[in-house]
Amino acid sequence: MFVRPLVRPVMGPLVRRVTAARRGRASLSSQVAALMASFAGPAKLWLDPWDITTLQQDSAGTTPVTAAGDPIGRIMDKSGAANHCIQATTTSRPLWQATFGAFDGTDDSWASAASIDFTSTDKVTVIAGLRKATNAGRSQFLELGASGAVAGSFGMTVPEDATGALSAARNGGLGAGATNSSALAAPLTCVESVGFDLAGTTHATQTPVFRVNGAAASVSNAGLANTGQGPFGNLPLNIGRRNGVSFPFNGNLYGLIIIGRLLAAPELTLCEQYMAQQAGIAL
Amino acid sequence: MTYVHRCLIVPAALAPQARTLCEQLAGSPGGGMFTTGLSASGAEPVTHFISSGLIEDKFAAVLGDPAVMAGACAQAGINFSPAACQALLSASDVSDDAPFVAMGRLGLKLVSAAAA
Numbered sequence: 001m002f003v004r005p006l007v008r009p010v011m012g013p014l015v016r017r018v019t020a021a022r023r024g025r026a027s028l029s030s031q032v033a034a035l036m037a038s039f040a041g042p043a044k045l046w047l048d049p050w051d052i053t054t055l056q057q058d059s060a061g062t063t064p065v066t067a068a069g070d071p072i073g074r075i076m077d078k079s080g081a082a083n084h085c086i087q088a089t090t091t092s093r094p095l096w097q098a099t100f101g102a103f104d105g106t107d108d109s110w111a112s113a114a115s116i117d118f119t120s121t122d123k124v125t126v127i128a129g130l131r132k133a134t135n136a137g138r139s140q141f142l143e144l145g146a147s148g149a150v151a152g153s154f155g156m157t158v159p160e161d162a163t164g165a166l167s168a169a170r171n172g173g174l175g176a177g178a179t180n181s182s183a184l185a186a187p188l189t190c191v192e193s194v195g196f197d198l199a200g201t202t203h204a205t206q207t208p209v210f211r212v213n214g215a216a217a218s219v220s221n222a223g224l225a226n227t228g229q230g231p232f233g234n235l236p237l238n239i240g241r242r243n244g245v246s247f248p249f250n251g252n253l254y255g256l257i258i259i260g261r262l263l264a265a266p267e268l269t270l271c272e273q274y275m276a277q278q279a280g281i282a283l
Numbered sequence: 284m285t286y287v288h289r290c291l292i293v294p295a296a297l298a299p300q301a302r303t304l305c306e307q308l309a310g311s312p313g314g315g316m317f318t319t320g321l322s323a324s325g326a327e328p329v330t331h332f333i334s335s336g337l338i339e340d341k342f343a344a345v346l347g348d349p350a351v352m353a354g355a356c357a358q359a360g361i362n363f364s365p366a367a368c369q370a371l372l373s374a375s376d377v378s379d380d381a382p383f384v385a386m387g388r389l390g391l392k393l394v395s396a397a398a399a
Contacts, residue, residue, distance in 0.1 A: 057284075063284065071286060071337045088315065089334075090312040090313070090336060091316055095337070104381075105383070106334075106335045107316075245319075246395075247395065
């Protein structure tokens with residue numbers, strides 16, 4: 001008797017690839033979960049737009065995201081620290097596009113619902129899966145605090161300016177200092193990793209990690225080399241705009257990890273591999 | 284709840300009025316609008332402000348017709364005359380365009396403030 005296969009043979013390889021990708025993502029995701037769980041305290045954040053169960057349309061978290069194109073008014077922190085991020089203004093909510101949050105480059109952003117306390121540390125690692133759509137102007141992708149002038153702040157611009165360079169800035173209490181990548185064309189989908197260490201006294205030691213797609217970026221520096229010895233602040237985290245007002249980010253967020261210490265090389269590689277899978281790129 | 288996309292561009296002189304009105308009509312989801320400045324050159328001074336994204340369809344109806352806006356104001360007890368509604372919407376650009384399409388149509392660019 002002929003039994004009709006449940007999956008047509010031509011679909012078999014595709015189904016196997018998708019299934020394998022999901023298995024791989026689940027494996028990396030569980031390892032990232034273990035890493036985040038191993039870090040005690042509030043100085044951490046893990047946003048995962050792939051995970052629809054963490055997304056709500058409104059800032060109060062009452063209406064779940066269910067379909068592509070829905071606004072993301074609240075994205076829940078998976079780190080265990082409950083540093084959920086919200087956007088109360090309807091027009092400023094990034095849109096969910098199945099695997100990422102899309103920022104429109106004019107007024108979209110999130111902010112942590114409350115300040116995030118990084119005062120226990122002078123070290124922070126940020127790993128982001130992102131797409132910059134344009135190099136039209138400065139875009140404040142992420143910033144702890146209202147601006148780079150705030151003591152204890154850190155931030156990343158994507159891009160910093162029309163050259164397309166990515167920038168990572170910190171302020172340990174004396175003022176702002178920044179490390180910039182070389183010019184990068186847009187559009188660009190990438191994994192960006194930055195490590196800040198306010199115990200350092202030079203640009204190189206205050207930003208010991210600056211990687212794009214798993215490789216050390218060619219960098220230049222601006223502002224103070226020694227911005228102070230910290231620690232980082234207990235401040236609101238802004239994603240997509242500076243202080244919810246200026247330098248709007250135009251692009252996609254596939255995932256974001258922030259943790260209040262420098263990661264060991266295998267940990268950093270794990271997070272980058274995870275984030276690359278989120279962004280759909282190969283490292 | 285049904286959302287629709289709208290791109291709203293208001294002259295800077297009317298932005299305070301538009302901010303207040305949107306928050307009064309839409310509640311807290313309408314607060315914090317019109318914070319992104321625009322100008323023809325992309326440099327200051329800001330001549331317009333933009334808000335772009337999803338809004339509730341009933342709020343879109345209010346923004347699409349001065350008479351509906353005036354009715355909504357009257358119903359909510361907001362002191363905003365029909366003439367003022369007409370003036371605000373006449374001077375503003377309300378469309379379902381993507382934001383950079385609307386800005387291009389009006390010859391406007393984002394204004395980048397000085398970085399700190």
